[in-house]
Amino acid sequence: xxxxxxxxxxxxxxxxxxxAILLTVVGCGQEPDLxxxxxxxxxxxxxxxxxxxxxxxPPPVTVTSVVDGRTVELSSGAKxxxxxxxxxxxxxxxxxxxxxxxxxxxxxxSVAGSRLxxxxxxxxxVLAVSKGVARAVAGADAAIEAAQTTAKQAALxxxxxxxxxxxxxxxxxxxxPQPVVPQPVVPQPVVPKPVVPKPEPAPAPPPAAxxxxxxxxxxxxxxxxxxxxxxxxxxxxxDNDGVACE
Numbered sequence: 001x002x003x004x005x006x007x008x009x010x011x012x013x014x015x016x017x018x019x020a021i022l023l024t025v026v027g028c029g030q031e032p033d034l035x036x037x038x039x040x041x042x043x044x045x046x047x048x049x050x051x052x053x054x055x056x057x058p059p060p061v062t063v064t065s066v067v068d069g070r071t072v073e074l075s076s077g078a079k080x081x082x083x084x085x086x087x088x089x090x091x092x093x094x095x096x097x098x099x100x101x102x103x104x105x106x107x108x109x110s111v112a113g114s115r116l117x118x119x120x121x122x123x124x125x126v127l128a129v130s131k132g133v134a135r136a137v138a139g140a141d142a143a144i145e146a147a148q149t150t151a152k153q154a155a156l157x158x159x160x161x162x163x164x165x166x167x168x169x170x171x172x173x174x175x176x177p178q179p180v181v182p183q184p185v186v187p188q189p190v191v192p193k194p195v196v197p198k199p200e201p202a203p204a205p206p207p208a209a210x211x212x213x214x215x216x217x218x219x220x221x222x223x224x225x226x227x228x229x230x231x232x233x234x235x236x237x238x239d240n241d242g243v244a245c246e
Contacts, residue, residue: 060108060109060110060119061074061075061076061108061109061110061111062074062075062106062107062108062109063075063104063105063106063107063109064105065105066097066100066101066104066105067079068087068088068093068096068097069085069088069092069093069096069097069099069100069128069133069134070082070085070086070087070088070096070100070134072100072104072116074109074111078111080111080114080116081114082114082115082116082124082125083113083114083115083125084115084125084129084136084137084140084141084144085125085128085129085134085135085136085137085140086134086135086136086137086138088134088135089135089158089163089166089167089168090167090168090169091158091162091163091166091167091168091169092133092157092158092162092163092167095133095157095158096128096133096134098133099128099131099133099134100128100133103118103124103127103128104116104124107119109124123143123144125140125141125144126143126144126147127147129144129147129148129151130147130148130150130151130156131151131156131157132151132152132154132155132156132157132158132159132160133157133158135148135158135167136148152165208230209222209230209231210231211225211231211233211236211245213236214236214244214245217231217236217244217245218245222245223244223245223246224243224244224245224246225237225243225244225245226242226243226244227242227243227244232244
């Protein structure tokens with residue numbers, strides 16, 4: 001009998017013992033102590049399970065380079081596209097890269113899913129959008145949307161005159177041509193040509209003289225006649241000394 005009792009499970013033996021005690025008390029005319037029996041059964045059949053939750057903090061990494069305003073390369077070799085940011089527009093892509101480079105490159109950050117957290121705990125997506133160097137993607141978190149609304153109202157970054165909130169800055173309107181004003185024609189002064197005086201006419205050669213003989217030359221008052229003078233002839237100069245009608 002003892003061997004059979006030992007083969008009964010412990011929990012069942014406790015229940016049977018409690019029932020035997022209860023029957024004994026009832027047979028003796030006493031009120032059974034149900035609380036004690038219930039406590040005994042409960043303590044025998046109740047099992048407590050304790051669950052421990054462990055939270056793992058992502059290890060810090062360093063940003064090595066910036067691909068564009070929303071994509072970075074990490075020291076772990078991974079490439080991360082930051083959550084909540086739209087692709088940079090042509091008009092403000094350069095300023096987005098410049099801000100990301102100054103803020104992230106060489107800095108220690110933490111990666112939570114696709115979120116990039118700075119060393120001070122700030123979310124890079126919220127920070128970039130609040131400075132007007134990034135645009136929130138459709139359906140972004142409320143914090144990112146609120147930061148974008150503030151930047152837009154303050155005309156920060158590409159929300160200002162540089163881009164007017166557009167991804168591609170519109171071309172400036174064509175410049176109207178200036179009216180052509182005719183220049184007054186200034187008449188050139190007429191310079192009179194210099195008057196060249198006509199040369200004086202050459203004096204007329206003396207009229208040729210002819211004397212038939214020295215008597216005629218003397219009568220005309222021309223004697224004596226020298227060689228080369230009008231009226232001189234060799235026939236009148238007998239001694240041929242250059243003087244005629246001496």
